Amino acid sequence: DSGVTQTPKHLITATGQRVTLRCSPRSGDLSVYWYQQSLDQGLQFLIQYYNGEERAKGNILERFSAQQFPDLHSELNLSSLELGDSALYFCASSVVGTSGSGTDTQYFGPGTRLTVL
Amino acid sequence: GNSVTQMEGPVTLSEEAFLTINCTYTATGYPSLFWYVQYPGEGLQLLLKATKADDKGSNKGFEATYRKETTSFHLEKGSVQVSDSAVYFCALIAPPNYGGATNKLIFGTGTLLAVQP
Numbered sequence: 001d002s003g004v005t006q007t008p009k010h011l012i013t014a015t016g017q018r019v020t021l022r023c024s025p026r027s028g029d030l031s032v033y034w035y036q037q038s039l040d041q042g043l044q045f046l047i048q049y050y051n052g053e054e055r056a057k058g059n060i061l062e063r064f065s066a067q068q069f070p071d072l073h074s075e076l077n078l079s080s081l082e083l084g085d086s087a088l089y090f091c092a093s094s095v096v097g098t099s100g101s102g103t104d105t106q107y108f109g110p111g112t113r114l115t116v117l
Numbered sequence: 118g119n120s121v122t123q124m125e126g127p128v129t130l131s132e133e134a135f136l137t138i139n140c141t142y143t144a145t146g147y148p149s150l151f152w153y154v155q156y157p158g159e160g161l162q163l164l165l166k167a168t169k170a171d172d173k174g175s176n177k178g179f180e181a182t183y184r185k186e187t188t189s190f191h192l193e194k195g196s197v198q199v200s201d202s203a204v205y206f207c208a209l210i211a212p213p214n215y216g217g218a219t220n221k222l223i224f225g226t227g228t229l230l231a232v233q234p
Contacts, residue, residue, distance in 0.1 A: 033222075042225075043227070045223070056219035056220075090160060094220060105166070106163070106222060108153075108161040108162070
């Protein structure tokens, strides 16, 4: 158990819909990261938040957005869903996440599997 | 840009066989290098890491050495067990000032390891 929790575990929805994925980081971790794992794109970094502020952006679609709340939990919002958005979405957390150094380990949650029908 | 290339799977071995999973990277400067493991139905777990050239990361019998001259970080284990069956991901974090001071992980495509009794 990494200490990172994600809900829900599974989500099935239809095209055009909107969903929210939730992540609670490990106690004491200030940074939250979102990654998408799909068969065609592999594991891709989406976005990082540090202490409530957006820190870095990766290959995140405009239909997707995220935020980190004062209690440090984070939500990833996916809207106007398409079939191609079906994937496993991982959240990770780390203590700091601002140095670009490998000394700050990222701990991953179990993921949310999104299926768009 | 920064990228990671790892050998295609699946890799199928008998129990107690020697394991090598090749990983090479492209990056400017000295990235930090990681191996993550994903067991069936679970999130990613950090297996080992190395943050500078010639460092050797090790954990649970797995080892990998950061080779700057060959830009490689091959994963090895002397004697695999059935319980090692999983997907293994090689990843890097770009150093500060090369691609930005973020902690985003850049992953390879993953290698499925299947160990048979």
